[in-house]
Amino acid sequence: MLNTVLKSVFGSSNDRYVKSIGKVVNQINALEPQIQALSDDELKAQTDKFRRQLDDGASLDDILPEAFATIREASVRVLGMRHFDVQMVGGIVLHRGEIAEMRTGEGKTLVATLATYLNAIEGKGVHVVTVNDYLARRDAEWMGQLHNWLGLSVGVIVPNLNEFERREAYNADITYGTNNEFGFDYLRDNMKHERRQMVQRPFNFAIVDEVDSILIDEARTPLIISGPTEDKQDLYIAIDEVVKTIPEEWYEKDEKARSIQLTEDGTEEIEKLLLEKGLLETQNLYDVENTQVVHHLDQALRAVHMFKRDTDYIVKDNKVVIIDEFTGRMMDGRRWSNGLHQAVEAKEGVPIEPENQTLASITFQNYFRMYPKLSGMTGTAATEAAEFWDIYKMNVVEIPTNVPVQRIDEEDEFYKNTLDKFAAIAKAIKEKNEIGQPVLVGTVSIEKSELLSQFLEKEGVKHEVLNARQHEREAHIVAQAGRLGAVTIATNMAGRGTDIQLGGNVEFRIGDELADIADDDPKKQLEIDRIKAEVAAEKQQVLEAGGLFVLGTERHESRRIDNQLRGRSGRQGDPGLSRFYLCLEDDLLRIFGPDTLFAKMMNSNLADGEAIGSKWLSKAIETAQKKVEARNYDVRKHVVQFDDVMNDQRKVIYEQRGEIMEADRVDDVVVDMRHDTINSIVADACPPGSYPEQWDIEGLKERVQDVLGMTPPIDSWIEEDHVEPELIEERLRQESDAIMERKMAGADAADWRQAEKGILLERLDHHWKEHLATLDALRQVVNLRAYAQKQPINEYKQEAFGLFERLLDTLREDVTRILMLAEIRMQPVQSQGLPDLPDFLTGHIDPLTGLENSNDGDGSMDRPELFGSLAGSPRAAVGPGGSDTHNPYADMEISRNAPCPCGSGNKYKHCHGAA
Known part of the structure; x- marks a missing residue:
C-alpha cells in the first residue's frame, strides 16, 4: 500500500530514469533546426565529421545528441519516417547497453538505427541480431538504405553464404543476422587452422531484437557442432553382454522416471565383470578415468531392462525404429541421443551406427556475454527483468508509448472442457466477423489451430491458419490481419517483427498486387494511389468496428507470451480488444490438479457450455504462471551453471x-x-x-x-x-x-x-x-x-x-x-581447412532430454536451411555440375584438399579447382 502511494507521488524508478533521459532528448531536439538546414551532401558528411571527433578523443556520449539528430533527419529524407521523442529515449537505452521494452507497433526497427549508427561510426562492427533470416534480410535491406546513405556499409548473415561472403558481411560496419548464424560462425571459426580463414571480427556491440525470445526462450538449448565419433562398436557389444547376464537383485528400476540404478552389491559385481573384460582403466568403477564406461553402462541398463521391443521401438529392415509413445507411430530417422540408440542396437544385434560426438558447443548465454556491450529490445521483458540482470547484467527499461494505449483487456472466460471453450470461441469470432471487426487468434500449438479451424468451418467463417513455418508468407498474411473482416489463426509466437495495421498494410499490398508492373510504368502510380485510398477507407471502417480483436485460446506458461499476443492490438493509440478463453483441460490449468478447490468449484458450479469469469480466477492463473516461469528459469540457470x-x-x-x-x-x-x-x-x-x-x-x-x-x-x-x-x-x-x-x-x-x-x-x-x-x-x-x-x-x-x-x-x-x-619427410605444406561438410552437423540440442530443438524463435522447427550444414548449404548455381564455370577463387592461395570456398561441401580440387 505504501509503495503504491509513494509511486503515485514520486513515480517509479523506471519513470524517473526515463525522465532523466529526457534531458538528452531535449538536446537532440534543440539541434534539429540546425541539422534540417544542411544539404544532402552536408548531412552525409556528418559521418566523417563524427569519426574525426572520435579520433581527436571525443567519446560516443559526446557526439550522441548530434549523431541522433543526424540520423533522425536522414531517416526523414531516405525513409520518410521521423523518430518520435520516445524512440529517441529507446535509442539512448540501447546505446547504454540496456533493454528497451517498447509496445508492439512503436517502431523498434527504426529505434535500433539510432544506437546502430552511433556505435558503427567507430568502425569496430555492430551486430543486429534477429529471430529469423527473413527479418535479418528485411531489416538489412530496409534500414540499410539509411545507413548506406550516411556512408556506412551493411552486411547480412543468412544461410547459404560461402566463407568469403560471410567474411565480407562481418567486415561491414553493421551486420544483420540470426542468433544461430552468429553462434555457429563463432564455433566454426574456432575450428579453423589459419587466422585468415576466420570470418568474424573481435566482438564489439550487439543489439538483440526480440531479446526475450533469443536470450530467454532459446537459452535452454546450446548450439552444438558435432561429427561422427570413432568406432565404439566393440565397447557397446561388450557392455551389452555384461548387462544381459546380471540378475534383478543387482539393480533397482524406476518405471516412472525411466531410470535404473545399480545396488551396492550390483556395483561390486559389475566391477568384477568389467575388469575381467578389460573395460576399466582403474579398479573403481566410479573413478573419473571410467566416466565413459559408466555412461555407456547406464545406457545399456536402460536399453536392456527398461526399453521394450514392439512397445518403445521396433526392428525394421535390420534397424531400430523408435515408436512415439503418444501416437504409436514409427519415427523414421529419429534416434535417441547420448549412446542410448547404440545400446538398443547392440541389444538387438543389428548394425550399430556411430554416435555423433560434440566437436564444439556454446550456450547463448555465454556467447552473448562475450560482447563488451550488449543491448536488446522487445515488447515484453519486464516479467523476466530479474533473469536479464542475473545472467546478462542488463537492465530493463519500459519506454512509454508515443500515444496512450486505447486497448481494452477483458477478464478471462473459463469453461469446463475444450469442446465448450472452442464452441464459444467460434461463436465470438463469428459475431465479430459479421460486424467486420478483424480477429487475431493466438493458439499454443498447430494441433489447436487445426481444431479451431474445424469449428470455424462449421460456422462458415472464412479464415487463415498460420503455423509459423514459412516466414515470408507468414509476414504477408500477418501484415493484412487488420483488414475488414479478417480472421487469422496463428501460434502465439507467429509473425513477430511484422506490424498489424488496421485496414491493411500499404507496402505489402503494393508488393503483392503490383509485382508484375514495372516501376516506370505510369499505371503503377495510379494503382498505388488506388491501394492507399482503399486502405484509408478500410481503416476507418475497422476503427468504427472497434479495432483489432485479439483472442487467446488458452494461457501460455509464460505471462510474457500472453502479453506479446495482447500487444498486437491497440497499436499507436488505435482502439482494440483482447480476451482469453480457458478450460480445465488446458495445460496450464492442469497444474492445479483435478482435486483442487479450483477444479471442484468449476465442475460443481458450471453447466455445459456455461462460462465464468472473475479476478480471483485470473489471479490464480497468474500465480501458476509465475511458478512455471520460476521453474523454467531454474532449468536455464542449471544449464548455464554447467556450461x-x-x-x-x-x-x-x-x-x-x-x-x-x-x-x-x-x-x-x-x-x-x-x-x-x-x-x-x-x-x-x-x-x-x-x-x-x-x-x-x-x-x-x-x-x-x-x-x-x-x-x-x-x-x-x-x-x-x-x-x-x-x-x-x-x-x-x-x-x-x-x-x-x-x-x-x-x-x-x-x-x-x-x-x-x-x-x-x-x-x-x-x-x-x-x-x-x-x-x-x-x-x-x-x-x-x-x-x-x-x-x-x-x-x-x-x-x-x-x-x-x-x-x-x-x-x-x-x-x-x-x-x-615421427620420421620427417617434408612435402609442400598444404593449408588445412575444415573437414568435408557432410561430416558435420549443427544442432540446437536440449541437454536434459537430448532432443533437437532447432527453433528459430518463431515457432518453426527443423529448418534444414538454418541447421543442415557447417558452412552453408550447397549453392545450386555454383558447384559441381553448376552453370558457373568461371573460377572466382583462381587468384587465391587455396589448398587443393581444402573445402571449396563456394560452400558446395566438396574439396576444392573436385569443385572450382578442377579446371
Whole structure:
C-alpha cells in the first residue's frame, strides 16, 4: 500500500530514469533546426565529421545528441519516417547497453538505427541480431538504405553464404543476422587452422531484437557442432553382454522416471565383470578415468531392462525404429541421443551406427556475454527483468508509448472442457466477423489451430491458419490481419517483427498486387494511389468496428507470451480488444490438479457450455504462471551453471588456438611441452623425497622409450653417487634437444615451423573433442551424486578441472611423442581447412532430454536451411555440375584438399579447382 502511494507521488524508478533521459532528448531536439538546414551532401558528411571527433578523443556520449539528430533527419529524407521523442529515449537505452521494452507497433526497427549508427561510426562492427533470416534480410535491406546513405556499409548473415561472403558481411560496419548464424560462425571459426580463414571480427556491440525470445526462450538449448565419433562398436557389444547376464537383485528400476540404478552389491559385481573384460582403466568403477564406461553402462541398463521391443521401438529392415509413445507411430530417422540408440542396437544385434560426438558447443548465454556491450529490445521483458540482470547484467527499461494505449483487456472466460471453450470461441469470432471487426487468434500449438479451424468451418467463417513455418508468407498474411473482416489463426509466437495495421498494410499490398508492373510504368502510380485510398477507407471502417480483436485460446506458461499476443492490438493509440478463453483441460490449468478447490468449484458450479469469469480466477492463473516461469528459469540457470565450467576451459583453449595460429613459430611452446613431459615422466618414476632404491627404473626406461624414442644409459646414471631426479631430467632434456636439432637441421626451417604448428593444432583439437565427449558423459551421470548428499554442480566443477589438467598433460605428451618419433619427410605444406561438410552437423540440442530443438524463435522447427550444414548449404548455381564455370577463387592461395570456398561441401580440387 505504501509503495503504491509513494509511486503515485514520486513515480517509479523506471519513470524517473526515463525522465532523466529526457534531458538528452531535449538536446537532440534543440539541434534539429540546425541539422534540417544542411544539404544532402552536408548531412552525409556528418559521418566523417563524427569519426574525426572520435579520433581527436571525443567519446560516443559526446557526439550522441548530434549523431541522433543526424540520423533522425536522414531517416526523414531516405525513409520518410521521423523518430518520435520516445524512440529517441529507446535509442539512448540501447546505446547504454540496456533493454528497451517498447509496445508492439512503436517502431523498434527504426529505434535500433539510432544506437546502430552511433556505435558503427567507430568502425569496430555492430551486430543486429534477429529471430529469423527473413527479418535479418528485411531489416538489412530496409534500414540499410539509411545507413548506406550516411556512408556506412551493411552486411547480412543468412544461410547459404560461402566463407568469403560471410567474411565480407562481418567486415561491414553493421551486420544483420540470426542468433544461430552468429553462434555457429563463432564455433566454426574456432575450428579453423589459419587466422585468415576466420570470418568474424573481435566482438564489439550487439543489439538483440526480440531479446526475450533469443536470450530467454532459446537459452535452454546450446548450439552444438558435432561429427561422427570413432568406432565404439566393440565397447557397446561388450557392455551389452555384461548387462544381459546380471540378475534383478543387482539393480533397482524406476518405471516412472525411466531410470535404473545399480545396488551396492550390483556395483561390486559389475566391477568384477568389467575388469575381467578389460573395460576399466582403474579398479573403481566410479573413478573419473571410467566416466565413459559408466555412461555407456547406464545406457545399456536402460536399453536392456527398461526399453521394450514392439512397445518403445521396433526392428525394421535390420534397424531400430523408435515408436512415439503418444501416437504409436514409427519415427523414421529419429534416434535417441547420448549412446542410448547404440545400446538398443547392440541389444538387438543389428548394425550399430556411430554416435555423433560434440566437436564444439556454446550456450547463448555465454556467447552473448562475450560482447563488451550488449543491448536488446522487445515488447515484453519486464516479467523476466530479474533473469536479464542475473545472467546478462542488463537492465530493463519500459519506454512509454508515443500515444496512450486505447486497448481494452477483458477478464478471462473459463469453461469446463475444450469442446465448450472452442464452441464459444467460434461463436465470438463469428459475431465479430459479421460486424467486420478483424480477429487475431493466438493458439499454443498447430494441433489447436487445426481444431479451431474445424469449428470455424462449421460456422462458415472464412479464415487463415498460420503455423509459423514459412516466414515470408507468414509476414504477408500477418501484415493484412487488420483488414475488414479478417480472421487469422496463428501460434502465439507467429509473425513477430511484422506490424498489424488496421485496414491493411500499404507496402505489402503494393508488393503483392503490383509485382508484375514495372516501376516506370505510369499505371503503377495510379494503382498505388488506388491501394492507399482503399486502405484509408478500410481503416476507418475497422476503427468504427472497434479495432483489432485479439483472442487467446488458452494461457501460455509464460505471462510474457500472453502479453506479446495482447500487444498486437491497440497499436499507436488505435482502439482494440483482447480476451482469453480457458478450460480445465488446458495445460496450464492442469497444474492445479483435478482435486483442487479450483477444479471442484468449476465442475460443481458450471453447466455445459456455461462460462465464468472473475479476478480471483485470473489471479490464480497468474500465480501458476509465475511458478512455471520460476521453474523454467531454474532449468536455464542449471544449464548455464554447467556450461560456465566448460566456458572457462573453452576460453583457455580458444585463446591458445588463436595464439598458435597467429604465431610465426611455435618452437618455444613445443620445447616447453617436451621438457614438461620429461619432468612428469621422471617425477612419476622417482617421486620427490623418495630414496633411489624406491624408484621405478624399469618403468622410467619404458616410458622414455615409448614417449621419446630414446634408450639412454639410465642405469649408469643411477649408479653415480648423489644422483638426483633433477640430474636425470636435465640429461634427458639435453639428449632430446640434440635429437630434435638434428631433425630440424635436415629440413627447411619454414616447412618445419609449419609442421610443428599443424601438429600442435591438430592434437589440440583432437584432445579437446575427446574432452568434450567425456564432459558430456560426466554431466549425464554426475546428478547421481545427489544421492550421496553432494552438490552435482560442485562435483562437476571438481571433476572437470581434474579432466582439464589431464587433457593438458596428455596433449603435451602426445605432441612430444609425435615429434620425437615421427620420421620427417617434408612435402609442400598444404593449408588445412575444415573437414568435408557432410561430416558435420549443427544442432540446437536440449541437454536434459537430448532432443533437437532447432527453433528459430518463431515457432518453426527443423529448418534444414538454418541447421543442415557447417558452412552453408550447397549453392545450386555454383558447384559441381553448376552453370558457373568461371573460377572466382583462381587468384587465391587455396589448398587443393581444402573445402571449396563456394560452400558446395566438396574439396576444392573436385569443385572450382578442377579446371
